[in-house]
Amino acid sequence: MSVIKCNIRVLMAKHRIDDIKELMQKSGLSRNSINKLYRETNIETVKLETLFKLCDTFNCELSDLIEYVPEQAGKESI
Numbered sequence: 001m002s003v004i005k006c007n008i009r010v011l012m013a014k015h016r017i018d019d020i021k022e023l024m025q026k027s028g029l030s031r032n033s034i035n036k037l038y039r040e041t042n043i044e045t046v047k048l049e050t051l052f053k054l055c056d057t058f059n060c061e062l063s064d065l066i067e068y069v070p071e072q073a074g075k076e077s078i
Helices: 008-014 020-027 031-038 048-058
Strands: 003-006 066-069
Touching: 008 031, 008 048, 020 031, 020 048, 031 048
Parallel strands: none
Antiparallel strands: 003 066
8 A cells, every 4th residue: 555654753853853842833833733744643634734834844845745655566455
């Protein structure tokens, strides 16, 4: 099964953002919005505004934040 992977943890480390609270302050996003991406739970319902704010905060492209990971060849879907 193909998945969408969020690289928010990697970007936080790269930008020396220690915790979600600090990211909340820098981005203006709620803890709930950040937690969904940080924990990669229910990320199919992320608002575009959230992604825009994170890209602005990290000064990155959307493809740096969100990554499409295709199903591996030869593996069957469950």
